[in-house]
Amino acid sequence: DAKTTQPNSMESNEEEPVHLPCNHSTISGTDYIHWYRQLPSQGPEYVIHGLTSNVNNRMASLAIAEDRKSSTLILHRATLRDAAVYYCILRANNNDMRFGAGTRLTVKP
Amino acid sequence: ETGVTQTPRHLVMGMTNKKSLKCEQHLGHNAMYWYKQSAKKPLELMFVYNFKEQTENNSVPSRFSPECPNSSHLFLHLHTLQPEDSALYLCASSVRLSNEQFFGPGTRLTVL
Numbered sequence: 001d002a003k004t005t006q007p008n009s010m011e012s013n014e015e016e017p018v019h020l021p022c023n024h025s026t027i028s029g030t031d032y033i034h035w036y037r038q039l040p041s042q043g044p045e046y047v048i049h050g051l052t053s054n055v056n057n058r059m060a061s062l063a064i065a066e067d068r069k070s071s072t073l074i075l076h077r078a079t080l081r082d083a084a085v086y087y088c089i090l091r092a093n094n095n096d097m098r099f100g101a102g103t104r105l106t107v108k109p
Numbered sequence: 110e111t112g113v114t115q116t117p118r119h120l121v122m123g124m125t126n127k128k129s130l131k132c133e134q135h136l137g138h139n140a141m142y143w144y145k146q147s148a149k150k151p152l153e154l155m156f157v158y159n160f161k162e163q164t165e166n167n168s169v170p171s172r173f174s175p176e177c178p179n180s181s182h183l184f185l186h187l188h189t190l191q192p193e194d195s196a197l198y199l200c201a202s203s204v205r206l207s208n209e210q211f212f213g214p215g216t217r218l219t220v221l
Contacts, residue, residue: 043212
């Protein structure tokens, strides 16, 4: 399975943008890049996913490098409720999701 | 009720007990999953069901026995567990195997 590498933790100030990086240098052409997050005492929730082009939704934006070996999840204005563990996952069609350790985001008021 | 629900939310059991975890989804999804989340370890996929058929058993010990009677319900039967099986057990569902997964809140299991 292609592997992802994320920083263990990051800090952000409330109402400021947050850029969460993910390296996936062994990504294959059929791997989609998925992001999930897990808030305290909850199950993970889907955030966004993409293949080659940058993606935007109501929760976040996903910027994918041209060579697809890295990507960045962008939260445009962090709130205290965005404090969570963020997981970057590579997934080919119909393949299982393999979670790593993720990045623990702390948002300071 | 909408979304993915799991019962019980908390369970304490002895090593000789038999118990079952229940997961239910009212989203019309066809795939359901069991994950295990131990302290200080990443989420581990345990079982995958697609249209009630098991498509993956991720080398899970036989003391964990899944059951999927229909696409809306998923059970995890537990017997003769070990203390190291204490963890958060998460259920998820998706429309198809390739779609985004929706997770339940989990069952916090403690084995004494």
